[in-house]
Amino acid sequence: MDRSRSRSTHSAPADLIGSQSKFDDLCEEIAQAGIVAFDTEFVSESYYRPKLCLVQLATPDGSYLVDPLAVPDMSAWWALMADDKTTIVVHGGREEIRFCQRYAQAMPRRLIDVQVAEGLLSRGYPLAYKNIVSKVMGKTVGSHETRSDWERRPLAAKQLEYAVEDVEFLLEIWKRQERSLQKLGRLDWAFAEFDRLIQTVQQEQDREGWRRLSGFQRFSAKEQVVARALYEWRDRTAELHDRPARVLFRDDMLLELVKRQPKSVHEMNLTRGMQRRDYQLFADEIIEAIRQAQSLPADQWPQNSSGRSGPPLDDVLSKLLSLALSNRCADMNLSMSLVGTMSDIDELIRWHVLDGQKGALPKLMDGWRADVCGDLLTDLLDGKVSLRVSNPRSDAPLRFDRCGE
Structure with missing residues (x-):
C-alpha cells in the first residue's frame, strides 16, 4: 500500500520537546486532561538497564514527543504516571511499567493496556499495535522502526513520524474497546487484568532473579x-x-x-x-x-520458593483440560493465551487433585476466570462433566454435558 495515502488521515509529525519549560507545560496539560497515551523508545542491548531515549505522549488535544536525553528533570511525568488521577493508556506496557517503577519508585495506579483489552474482545492475544489499529480503527500504520538507533541525535524525521504513530490512536482505541467491553459485561474483567499486569511486573522485579534461570x-x-x-x-x-x-x-x-x-x-x-x-x-x-x-x-542456603511444585503431572489430564479451555475461549471469543497457559492448567490440577484445594487459589480459579473456565475444568476433573464433539465445523466443536443428564 502507498504509505503517503495510508497516512493521509494521520496527524503531522510532532515537534521534539527538549526544554524543561515546555516539558513542564506539557505535564500540566496532561494533568488537566486526566488521560494520556504513553509509549517509549529505549536501548537495552548495551546497558545494564534499558536506557530511555524517547517518550511519546498523546492527550485528546494532540501528540507530543519528549527527548529524555535533553530534558533535565522528568519527575513531573513520573509523578503523573504514578498518581491516582491520571489514566495512562499503553500497548504492551510492561517496559513502561518498569520505567515508572524505576523513576517514580512506585507502580502506575490507573493503567489501561489496549493489548490486554483486545484479548478480552477477540482471539489472537497478544496482537501487535499495527494489527489493533487496523482492526479497531480501520487504519494503517507503518512497521515499527525496530532497527532504529534511538540513542543517536539528531533523530531522523522518519523516526519521529513512526514514534508519533505509536500513540496517536491509543486513546480512541481504548474509547471503542471500553464501549465493547461494557456491552459484553467484561469491563470489570479488563480492569482486573490491568491490575494483574502491574502486579506481575512488580513480582518479576521483586522475585530473586536467580530463580528465573533455566532449570533452577x-x-x-x-x-x-x-x-x-x-x-x-x-x-x-x-x-x-x-x-x-x-x-x-x-x-x-x-x-x-x-x-x-x-x-x-x-x-x-x-x-x-x-x-x-x-x-x-x-x-x-x-x-x-x-x-x-x-x-x-x-x-x-536458599529457601524453597512459595510456588507450587510436585511430581510431574499426567499429560493426559493437562491436554484434556487444555482442549476444554481452548473450546470455551473459542465459544466466548476470548484469547486463550490471555485466559490461561499450560502452566496455569497444571497449577489448577495440582491444587485441585494433589493439594486438596488447599492454599492460594490458582489463577484459573481466581476472579472472572473462575466463571469463564475454572468451574468447568474442576467439574471435568471430578467426573461431573463429559465432553463430546457437537459440531466439527465450528470453532468451538466440543459440547460439555452434565453426567447423568
Whole structure:
C-alpha cells in the first residue's frame, strides 16, 4: 500500500520537546486532561538497564514527543504516571511499567493496556499495535522502526513520524474497546487484568532473579547456593560496568559452572568457552564467589520458593483440560493465551487433585476466570462433566454435558 495515502488521515509529525519549560507545560496539560497515551523508545542491548531515549505522549488535544536525553528533570511525568488521577493508556506496557517503577519508585495506579483489552474482545492475544489499529480503527500504520538507533541525535524525521504513530490512536482505541467491553459485561474483567499486569511486573522485579534461570528447580540444594552466588556476582558486576548481565556473562556458562563448581581458575578454564578474554578478566572473582557459596552453612542456603511444585503431572489430564479451555475461549471469543497457559492448567490440577484445594487459589480459579473456565475444568476433573464433539465445523466443536443428564 502507498504509505503517503495510508497516512493521509494521520496527524503531522510532532515537534521534539527538549526544554524543561515546555516539558513542564506539557505535564500540566496532561494533568488537566486526566488521560494520556504513553509509549517509549529505549536501548537495552548495551546497558545494564534499558536506557530511555524517547517518550511519546498523546492527550485528546494532540501528540507530543519528549527527548529524555535533553530534558533535565522528568519527575513531573513520573509523578503523573504514578498518581491516582491520571489514566495512562499503553500497548504492551510492561517496559513502561518498569520505567515508572524505576523513576517514580512506585507502580502506575490507573493503567489501561489496549493489548490486554483486545484479548478480552477477540482471539489472537497478544496482537501487535499495527494489527489493533487496523482492526479497531480501520487504519494503517507503518512497521515499527525496530532497527532504529534511538540513542543517536539528531533523530531522523522518519523516526519521529513512526514514534508519533505509536500513540496517536491509543486513546480512541481504548474509547471503542471500553464501549465493547461494557456491552459484553467484561469491563470489570479488563480492569482486573490491568491490575494483574502491574502486579506481575512488580513480582518479576521483586522475585530473586536467580530463580528465573533455566532449570533452577532441578538443582540440588548445594547447586542452588552456588547458582545464587554466581547470579548475584554477575548482577553486581554488570551494574558496575553498566552492561547487560547476560552479555557480561552468558546464562549457559553460569549454569555450567554451577554444575562443575571448579575450585581454581585452572579447573574453570577446562570448561569450553571460559577462555574468552573478557571472561578471564573476572576469573578470580568467579572462583571466589563459588568458594564463598560452598562455605555457607546450610541455614544460609536458599529457601524453597512459595510456588507450587510436585511430581510431574499426567499429560493426559493437562491436554484434556487444555482442549476444554481452548473450546470455551473459542465459544466466548476470548484469547486463550490471555485466559490461561499450560502452566496455569497444571497449577489448577495440582491444587485441585494433589493439594486438596488447599492454599492460594490458582489463577484459573481466581476472579472472572473462575466463571469463564475454572468451574468447568474442576467439574471435568471430578467426573461431573463429559465432553463430546457437537459440531466439527465450528470453532468451538466440543459440547460439555452434565453426567447423568
